[in-house]
Amino acid sequence: RxxxxxxxxxxxxxxxxxxxxxxxxxxxxxxxxxxxxxxxxxxxxxxxxxxxxxxxxxxxxxxxxxxxxxxxxxxxxxxxxxxxxxxxxxxxxxxxxxxxxxxxxxxxxxxxxxxxxxxxxxxxxxxxxxxxxxxxxxxxxxxxxxxxxxxxxxxxxxxxxxxxxxxxxxxxxxxxxxDRLPLIRMNVESSKVAQNRSAENLVWEFLKIGIDLIQESDWKSNVAYPLLLEVYNIWVEIELHRGKFDKSDALVAEIVRRAKKPDDTVNALVLQARTFSVRLQFDKAIHKSREALRILGVKLPKSNHVNGMREVLRAKRMVRGMTDDAFTHLPAMADAKMRKAIPILREVSVYGFLDDP
CATH class of the missing domain: 1.10.10 (Arc Repressor Mutant, subunit A)
Structure with a gap:
């Protein structure tokens, strides 16, 4: 009526x-x-x-x-x-x-x-x-x-x-x-606001329109590229929340394929590791984290007790004789790659413990 x-x-x-x-x-x-x-x-x-x-x-x-x-x-x-x-x-x-x-x-x-x-x-x-x-x-x-x-x-x-x-x-x-790219940005920001307000339906409603506005040529634009990465990262999180793991895997693979810089590939691999950890597939999460660390120049050896003890002894030798005050006055880490690697190492240590406590 x-x-x-x-x-x-x-x-x-x-x-x-x-x-x-x-x-x-x-x-x-x-x-x-x-x-x-x-x-x-x-x-x-x-x-x-x-x-x-x-x-x-x-x-x-x-x-x-x-x-x-x-x-x-x-x-x-x-x-x-x-x-x-x-x-x-x-x-x-x-x-x-x-x-x-x-x-x-x-x-x-x-x-x-x-x-x-x-x-x-x-x-x-x-x-x-x-x-x-x-x-x-x-x-x-x-x-x-x-x-x-x-x-x-x-x-x-x-x-x-x-x-x-x-x-x-x-x-x-x-x-x-x-107005197309600004509107994509507005939909992304609106989805974030909706998420902060726990309006789950609006989160996807806004993001979906932003996704529909994306054109293939946007991936070639240096202006649009960071925005598209942000859209896809939020999209992955939504699909994970929905339990649609195949879709989230496909989206991460798309991000890796589209990545223009090593840092973007690293971020995508870290995200993929988290998607595996959500499914309790910690061995796959470790594998993806290791790939990300390799790009950053960090070699993470496969887990075994011999390697573990060797690293513990090496760490002890490096800090021998250092006081608490000496630790607190160490210079800030300047290597950008290592700064990016630290949180990945922190996460992969959790995956390792949960996979083989």
Whole structure:
């Protein structure tokens, strides 16, 4: 059943002609931002990006230029926002939530749907070209660009997930090539934020879109390459968490194949060792760790009691006569390869103990 077919939705549609344009603009923007919206965010979007409903992405640029050159226009927009909010709340089209920092929500999700559907859906032309009146995807896209530019695209941004969501809603219709790699990055950062919030479904949802945006040519780009490695490393962790070990193995093998630098190969081998340790296959974990150490110039002999005793005696000879104070004043290790090898040796010692205690 169509969501807008209820009596309440029909009533709102019948009243559309009597709703002032500035109130209608407020409600439409709110519909794109969510069911419950922070009041400060809604004011910022209304004031600085309200023209997206008419001009799409161009509306942001036009509005930005006007606000930079005309303080009166800025004040007028803020006054218009307050009037629109007052009208919408008094007419029960929005409900105010909270005291000190107000937020607003729609009294019913069908009311939000009606406002959302006032913006035309993407037709065949919009799927191939970003022309004509703004479609829903174009409005999502423009709002995403605005939120990204206004609040930033790092994981410290308060609206990173919202900006990423807006852009994701449009990425199949009118994504500019110049925004593709930044959007991959935003999806990666959003997946990290979702993970920190224990929102497991969102972790994969964001990362999956980032993966889908990757093109084969990106692996040849020095700019995109580190980002792609990060995507694949997170992907491996997710597949491990899901228990899809064959998939995680295939992804690690792909990282090894794509690696441009020895350090990247080492990181991939260490990751692969961890995937084996999760499955309690410690002999394979040791083998992969040994491969990584070999690249770093560290030869790890096969385990046997003779070799073990020999290394213990050698270590004793090296530290003979040294005091605790002498140890604490040793110079910091400067060899980058050895610094990278130390944590691998620490991990492989655990694998060795668990494999043959």
């Amino acid at each position: 169509e969501r807008g077919s209820s009596k309440g939705a029909t009533y709102v549609r019948q009243r559309l002609a009597s709703i002032p344009q500035h109130v209608l603009k407020l409600l439409q923007l709110a519909a794109f931002l969510g069911f419950q919206i922070d009041g400060t965010l809604l004011e910022v979007v209304y004031t600085h990006a309200g023209d997206v409903l008419v001009n799409g992405l161009e509306g942001i640029e036009h509005r930005k230029k006007r606000l930079e050159s005309d303080d009166d226009d800025n004040n007028t927009s803020k006054t218009s926002f307050q009037q629109a909010v007052t009208w919408a709340v008094e007419d029960h089209l929005l409900t105010s939530v909270g005291d000190e920092v107000a937020s607003f929500r729609f009294p019913h999700d069908q009311l939000r749907q009606v406002m959302y559907e006032l913006v035309p859906n993407d037709d065949a032309e919009h799927h191939t070209r970003c022309e004509g009146p703004p479609s829903r995807s174009q409005v999502h896209y423009a709002l995403g660009i605005f939120l990204r530019d206004f609040y930033g695209d790092s994981n410290a941004s308060p609206y990173l997930l919202l900006a990423t969501y807006q852009l994701n809603q449009a990425c199949n219709h009118c994504l500019r090539e110049q």
